[in-house]
Amino acid sequence: MVNTQYLVKKTLLGAALASIGLLINSSAWAQTSEYKKAQLANAETGPTVDTLLYSMQHLHPYTKAIKxxxxxxxxxxxxxxxxxxxxxxxxxxxxxxxxxxGTSLQQRIVKPLEDYNASVFTEYRVTDGNFPVYEQQYETQSAGEASVGIAFSLLKGREINKQRLGVTNARLDLMLWEVQANTMLNDFIYKGLVNYLTWYESSLQVEAVESLLATTSLREEAIATRVERGDLAQISLTEFRANLLEQRLLVEKLKQTRDGYAHALSYYLRDSDGHVINMPPATKVPEDIAWPLWVGDTQLSALRKQIAEHPALKSMRVAQEQTQNKVKLANNALLPKLDLKASIAKDIGSGSQTLDQVESKIGLSFSYPLGNRKAKAEVAKAKSKDRELSLKISAMEESLVQSFEQAYTYWVQAKNVTKLQQENAELAKTLSGMERQRFSAGDSNMFLLNARTSTEIKAEMKHIEAKVDLLKAELSLYKIVALLPTLNVK
Structure with missing residues (x-):
């Protein structure tokens, strides 16, 4: 059975964690807000990750709709x-x-109470004229009768009724909204950061290839001079220019990819009014993207523990709590109705002496349905739903653990690949430099020089791809445990 207090505490804890990234004190927040707006308006350098997070968490209409x-x-x-x-x-x-x-007027104010299906009331009634003997209970003295009383249930409705269940379910629905909002924000932030990393990767590749291309272009004049002197054959210059053209074509293809992702990223960048900020395609990558995620042994342990607090599990636990409340209500319907009502009344004014004294009244009402098939069926249905949710919670938790361990394995491999790709890029750069020296000394040919240059470019592109892939692997670990909404904007 699910403990309601446990659910409330855990949900409030989750809401508090989520609020870390969404609530900041007013003075510091004002400074951060102005700083981020200035960064978003900067057309020369692309946004950092914390700038993007600020836009998604506080300026984007989707986030505002969730709130x-x-x-x-x-x-x-x-x-x-x-x-x-x-x-x-x-x-x-x-x-x-x-x-x-006879004429009778009667008014009462009733205040329902949450406990015991109870209500307290105060009543005033006044009559005038003559009543038949079988309606003498309506008679009052000249100024009327005032009374107070209480009514409550002894069996059916004592522990639970539809009104109290409605309040409980409304509170659970509020908890359900909190976990659903966390899920939607988590998915939204993940998509935004994936778009950012894809733009970041393509932009870095453009800058890297353009840098190598600029260095390569400087050698064209020197090679042309050597051809004119007869030191090199004309085909060497032709091969060089063909290789240079391939590199320029590669740059244009990379720019095409970069510009497309820049437009996609613009969807997540908003101004203070929530309007899209169109990022220019040629925007440079910031020197420090302010990547907020970190993965280490301590953090991995914390992330694994967070699986038990995943919004999907919390959502099912809330649904299970609501189902168990249905069981309680259905069991309540099986009980006989036994209600007690007590009141004290006093007549005011002149009239019959039989009405002078304070009157105390106690009444009992009893009823019991002879057929309970509906209530019994509802109990059986609700209990079955409770068992179903328990099994689904267990399966969901196992699935989340499996997904996390799979993402963890990929992250470990991504770290190793990044290290190897870095070594490969450095080695390719060294070999390309040595080949240029050999070519200048006449100990190599254009075919080998072009091959080394192409290898250097490919190695650097793979190194960039591996670095970004490692960031995506870290992002996946946080996404699986739904902690992206807790990311704080520095």
Whole structure:
């Protein structure tokens, strides 16, 4: 069985964690806000990750739409609590024809209570005229009768009823909104960061190839001079220019990819009014992207523990709690109804002496349905749903653990690949430099020089791809445990 207090504490803890990235004190927040707006407006350098997070968490209309769910969930809770608001009742009747001319007016204020299906009431009634003997209970003294009383249930409705269940479920719905909002924010931030990393990778590759291309272009004039002197054959210059053209074509293809991802990234960049900030395609990559994620032994242990608090599991636990409440309500329907009502009344004014004294009244009402098939079926259905959710929670937790361990294995491999690709890029750069020296000394040919240059470019591109792939692997670990909404904007 799910403990409600446990769910409340854990959900509040999750909400507190999520608020780390969303709530900052006003003075510091104002400074951060202005700084981020300035960064978003900078057309020369692309945004850092914390700038992107600021935009997604606080400026994007999708995030604002998610926050509106809190207003609706709290409104539903207020609606449920309104079942215990006091209310006014009025009854009256008058004999307009016949021998008797009695008139009766009666008003009461009732305040329902959450415990024991109880309610307290105060009542005032006054009558005038004559009543037949079988309606003497309506008679009051000249100024009327005032009374107070209480009514509550002894069996059916004592522990639970639809009104109290409505409040409980509304509170659970608020908890459910919190975990669902966390899930939506987690997915939204993940998509934004994946777009950012893809743009970052393609931009780095463009800059790397352009840098190598600039160095290579400087050698064209020297090679042309050697051809004119007869030191090299004309085909050497032709081969060089063909290789240079291939590199330029590669740069243009990389720019095409970069520019496409720049437009995709613009969707997540917003100004203070929530409008899209179109990032220029040729925007440079910032020197430090301010990557907020970190993975180490200590952090891995914390991430694994966070699996038990995953929003998907919390959502199922809330649904299970609501199902168990249905079981309680269905069991309540099987009980006989036994209600007690007690009141004290005092007549005021002049009239019959039989009404002078304070009157105390106690009443009992009893009923019991002879057929309980509906209630029994509802109990069996709700219990089956409870067992179903327990099994689904277990399966979901196992699936999350499996997904995390799979992502962890990929992250370990990504670290190793990044290290090897870095060594490969450094080695390719060294070999390319040595080949240029050999070519200048006449100990090599253009075919080998072009091959070394192409290998250097490919190695550097793979190194960049491996670095970004490692960042994506770290991102996946945080995404699986749904901790992306807790990322703080520095």
């Amino acid at each position: 509106e769910g809190a207003v609706q969930a709290n409104a539903d809770l207020d609606i449920a609590n309104s079942a215990f608001d006091p209310y006014l009742e009025h009854d009256s009747f008058s004999r307009v024809t016949g021998y008797y001319d």
